[in-house]
Amino acid sequence: MRYKHPDETRRRLMGGAAAAGLLAGVDALLPVWARSPTSAAGAVRPPAAGAVQFDLTVARQRIDIAGKSAWAHTLNGTVPGPLIELHEGREALLRVHNRLDEDASIHWHGILLPFELDGVPGVTFPGIRPGETFEARFPVRQAGTYWYHSHSGLQEQTGVYGPLVIHPAGGYQDAFDRDYVVMLSDWTFEDPMAVLAKLKKQSHYYNFQETTLPQVIAAGTPAWRDWLAWAGMRMSPTDIADVTGHTYTYLMNGQHPDGNWTGLFRPGERVRLRFINGSAMSYFNIRIPGLPMIVVQADGQDVQPVQTDELQIAVAETYDVIVTPTEDRAYTVFAESMDRSGYARGTLAPRAGMAAAVPALRKRPLRSMVDMGMDHAGGHGGHAGHDGAVQPDGSAAHAGHGAGAVDHAAMGHAMPASQPAAANHSAHTAAAPASAKTGRERAAPGSVVATHDADTHGVGNVAVAQVQRDRTAEPGTGLADVDHRVLVYADLRSRAPGHDARAPQRDIELHLTGHMERYMWSFDGKKLSEVTGPIEMRHGERLRIVLVNDTMMEHPIHLHGMFVELDNGAGAYRPRKHTVSVKPAERMSLLLTADEPGRWAFHCHLLYHMHMGMMRVVQVV
Ligand SMILES: [Cu+2]
Numbered sequence: 001m002r003y004k005h006p007d008e009t010r011r012r013l014m015g016g017a018a019a020a021g022l023l024a025g026v027d028a029l030l031p032v033w034a035r036s037p038t039s040a041a042g043a044v045r046p047p048a049a050g051a052v053q054f055d056l057t058v059a060r061q062r063i064d065i066a067g068k069s070a071w072a073h074t075l076n077g078t079v080p081g082p083l084i085e086l087h088e089g090r091e092a093l094l095r096v097h098n099r100l101d102e103d104a105s106i107h108w109h110g111i112l113l114p115f116e117l118d119g120v121p122g123v124t125f126p127g128i129r130p131g132e133t134f135e136a137r138f139p140v141r142q143a144g145t146y147w148y149h150s151h152s153g154l155q156e157q158t159g160v161y162g163p164l165v166i167h168p169a170g171g172y173q174d175a176f177d178r179d180y181v182v183m184l185s186d187w188t189f190e191d192p193m194a195v196l197a198k199l200k201k202q203s204h205y206y207n208f209q210e211t212t213l214p215q216v217i218a219a220g221t222p223a224w225r226d227w228l229a230w231a232g233m234r235m236s237p238t239d240i241a242d243v244t245g246h247t248y249t250y251l252m253n254g255q256h257p258d259g260n261w262t263g264l265f266r267p268g269e270r271v272r273l274r275f276i277n278g279s280a281m282s283y284f285n286i287r288i289p290g291l292p293m294i295v296v297q298a299d300g301q302d303v304q305p306v307q308t309d310e311l312q313i314a315v316a317e318t319y320d321v322i323v324t325p326t327e328d329r330a331y332t333v334f335a336e337s338m339d340r341s342g343y344a345r346g347t348l349a350p351r352a353g354m355a356a357a358v359p360a361l362r363k364r365p366l367r368s369m370v371d372m373g374m375d376h377a378g379g380h381g382g383h384a385g386h387d388g389a390v391q392p393d394g395s396a397a398h399a400g401h402g403a404g405a406v407d408h409a410a411m412g413h414a415m416p417a418s419q420p421a422a423a424n425h426s427a428h429t430a431a432a433p434a435s436a437k438t439g440r441e442r443a444a445p446g447s448v449v450a451t452h453d454a455d456t457h458g459v460g461n462v463a464v465a466q467v468q469r470d471r472t473a474e475p476g477t478g479l480a481d482v483d484h485r486v487l488v489y490a491d492l493r494s495r496a497p498g499h500d501a502r503a504p505q506r507d508i509e510l511h512l513t514g515h516m517e518r519y520m521w522s523f524d525g526k527k528l529s530e531v532t533g534p535i536e537m538r539h540g541e542r543l544r545i546v547l548v549n550d551t552m553m554e555h556p557i558h559l560h561g562m563f564v565e566l567d568n569g570a571g572a573y574r575p576r577k578h579t580v581s582v583k584p585a586e587r588m589s590l591l592l593t594a595d596e597p598g599r600w601a602f603h604c605h606l607l608y609h610m611h612m613g614m615m616r617v618v619q620v621v
Helices: 008-019 023-027 192-201 213-218 221-232 394-398 425-430 434-438 607-611
Strands: 052-065 068-075 084-087 091-098 107-109 133-139 144-149 161-167 178-188 248-252 261-264 271-277 284-287 293-298 301-308 310-313 318-323 331-337 343-349 448-451 467-469 506-515 520-523 535-537 542-549 555-559 564-566 579-582 587-593 598-604 615-620
Touching: 052 084, 144 271, 144 318, 161 178, 161 271, 178 261, 178 331, 178 343, 192 607, 248 331, 271 310, 310 318, 542 579, 579 587, 598 607
Parallel strands: 052 091, 084 161, 178 271, 248 343, 261 343, 506 542, 535 615
Antiparallel strands: 052 068, 091 133, 107 144, 144 161, 178 248, 271 318, 284 310, 284 331, 293 301, 293 318, 331 343, 448 467, 506 520, 542 587, 555 579, 555 598, 564 587, 598 615
């Protein structure tokens, strides 16, 4: 199937500009770090004494972005904002000046600091009034790749984000010759409030890839049955992203794909790429055809080096990789949106002005029965044999699910037509070979680990995952059947063992819930405005947080102020994360030592989901 790029007009415009040699003019509108061939990172030394100081000014202005002129919220005049470089062990002084006629805020994503400086209006401070300045002065207790962004309304979507890099006190463990920030984002020329209004009115608005009824009928009877099943779930197998390339232009370091952000190298050099997903709503699959990537850091935390050919980056995650291009040629840095409706693109090259082939967008992925929270042998009557963990009759526990209730048994073998039928457990295991490819084995990816109880989580929820799985060893959506190595969460192992070996004293279980048709997103069926108080944790308490995704899409869940340890089978070497992407029907286990007192936001980092109330406050007392 040929995919028609939604913004071909803009692409032509940018192509013309490139041909006319006008891109230098476009470059001048980008922050220094994004237009200079090498970011200063790695070579920068802190001042001899005193705090490392940065000033950010938030303003509304007309800028050139994504090939056109548009109104944006800028930081020091650009989108993305400036690169903030801090130094572990030194004090930081970050000042935010609000030149808007509305409140503003900046949240320092992944940064350990006193909660009053965390920048979340209504949770940690009142917000920055127009004309006022907010000061965050704190000792820097960590190193790594992070970012910052607005936490006010939908300002993040209109440009209020930028990279933040902290250099380690003891120098870098991994040698590299070049150091580039590669910040991905999604830009729309629509007013974000209009985008949200469209989603509320018709949640599939931007999903024009959806299978239509005539297509289903044309495809014959089995497809017709599938369609009915999916319709009962109020979902479509093509629901991969709420907001797509239909409105988004995907940017790399603020540049349109045809702007071709370029990082220079000399053949044989080791190049560190700091991938940051600063998107409002878009996951990306990143690959550099011809160059294996060695992942050395995730969410700013050093991990044991692991080599891969492609990685999926959820909204708000960061990954640092090291690549060593040896040939005297250009390589394309390709970040395909997970729903494959578009891409961000840049180039690594020995000289400016070079380009390599840009891969075609791959066939769009489809949701599977596993994503629906179905036992993949569903409809057989007996579910026995799946680790003995599945109740014999899943549907009985689900009586009375309300408007969205689905007769699970009736769904039988409903399976999107293009997905291979997983008739038995071994077939499914074979479909998730990523760990084997990286040589790291763990038990049965996708095994059923729990079943859902009778709680339907109320009207704010349309479905429950009948069976829940640990999916940390499974590749992300669309990457199960690619013919190269793919990074999975189970591959991530912290470089240093965790500092708290205690067993969790208490479990907190939270369900990720939603009603797709009404565009309602919540935890346990309740929006932030519907809960009476924060999630309480005792200072120093060792906890297990269990996230159960009852929806059919990934949610990147972000805890402010503290790192969680992802229980991915790595034992004491569990990776530390500030954002975890929970797959559909996944049951994810996180460990946490609640060692940062204060009030912290805890939310889905899909901007419109958070805005709809998929958020909680965690209070450590
Ligand atoms: Cu979400």
